[in-house]
Amino acid sequence: MPAAAPAQPVAERTPFFSRPGALLGAALVVGVVGGFLGGYLGQLAGSAGTAGSASATSSPTGTVDSPAGGSCNAETVAATVLPSIVTINVVSEAGGGVGTGSIIRDDGYILTNNHVVADAANGASIVVIFSNGQQIPATLVGRSPQADIAVVKVNADSKLPTVAIGDSDTVTVGQPVVALGAPLGLSGSVTAGIVSALGRDVPVPADDGTTAVLAGAIQTDAAINPGNSGGALVDCSGAQIGVNSAIATVPNASGVSGGGSVGIGFSVPVNLAITLAEQLIETGKVSYPYFGMQVVVIPAEVAAKFNTEPGLFVEGVAPGGPADAAGLQDGDIITALDGQPAIDAAVLTRIKLTKKVGDTVEIDYLRGAEPHSTTLTLSEAP
Structure with missing residues (x-):
């Protein structure tokens, strides 16, 4: 066998x-x-x-x-x-x-x-x-x-x-x-x-x-x-x-x-x-850079079921925050961050740990079926 x-x-x-x-x-x-x-x-x-x-x-x-x-x-x-x-x-x-x-x-x-x-x-x-x-x-x-x-x-x-x-x-x-x-x-x-x-x-x-x-x-x-x-x-x-x-x-x-x-x-x-x-x-604490958005992971099997890409579903964007300034909207699907596949929330945590306020993050995302790219500038949390 x-x-x-x-x-x-x-x-x-x-x-x-x-x-x-x-x-x-x-x-x-x-x-x-x-x-x-x-x-x-x-x-x-x-x-x-x-x-x-x-x-x-x-x-x-x-x-x-x-x-x-x-x-x-x-x-x-x-x-x-x-x-x-x-x-x-x-x-x-x-x-x-x-x-x-x-x-x-x-x-x-x-x-x-x-x-x-x-x-x-x-x-x-x-x-x-x-x-x-x-x-x-x-x-x-x-x-x-x-x-x-x-x-x-x-x-x-x-x-x-x-x-x-x-x-x-x-x-x-x-x-x-x-x-x-x-x-x-x-x-x-x-x-x-x-x-x-x-x-x-x-x-x-x-x-x-x-x-x-x-x-x-x-x-x-x-x-x-x-x-x-x-x-x-x-x-x-x-x-x-x-x-x-x-x-x-x-x-x-x-x-x-x-x-x-x-x-x-x-x-x-x-x-x-x-x-x-x-x-x-x-x-006594660590200050992490701020994205200004809430995301939910879309697993590969769920993405396949709905005929879309796996990634991070943008559930909410804070008005005036970095994600808003970068043009991201509710419903967008982030597929890559700084060239790395956005397959789990850990990729966001890694960026928060390794980057600082003022650094930029290249973001690839889908709006509907159309691919887009933008640059997000990290800021301090409000």
Whole structure:
């Protein structure tokens, strides 16, 4: 019999490692998480020896080679970067979870994922564990659910070690990388691999019921698992180039996905993450460019039924807004934005995350059966 067609991979947030109970004394016992690695029991100790230990994945010589040439000494990278990587515990009456963050300012600002700390917006507490085992309460500075980025802050007695910030625009496919974090609650863990692809727009569910987009995400085969969320993806110099945020999993016969790393992980490019983090630090929120329209997705099967093109149906246009000024009207069907097919709402989210007020967006649309093009200038939201 012919082999069955392989199941399509499903992108999902790298869940922070959920666990029942609360932080007890110096040690956190991580409970079993069904659907991730059932039956696995890990212990996150608050002592300096355990919390600061590194579990490095590398070749016998301590280097990670890439098909494109070049290599990383994972041991050297780990020694350089781990002091600036923290484990983030979110604790509530219902339980909590474990994620990761990187210290981006020596006065205590820490970059992480929104889905790691979103519960703090509803009263959960945050405790940060440093590589030396020290535990300090943290506060939520601000978050961007749409980009899955957040910032928390601790008040430390002295300046903290910070991660070097790289340039994600210079990352190349095939270059070696190292991921650092707390997979399954195991602090100070290090994995290594290469950049598998660039420019992935990865839609993932947001905690507010909307869709977050990892815009222009870096794909890597460095092992990323639940608990790595918010951690650093770094280059061979130890400079952060991404925020580890999501993994792809293969659904089973019932369509249910789960499990750990299958070698397909996604990181928010650090250039975008830092831009958003700076806004959060300065104002506590992110201001997104404004389109001035409401749209509804027309799936391909619906478009075929009504003999039209798939795209974004313009349901409403704000008078005097950017869409109105660009000539768009209710009932138009947007087929492309900046040359990219408008097949889902995520394309709008990507543009809002990667463009700023005053930037322009080229729009292809249908009015009836007639194709048109226009240029929309993004503005500030009213």
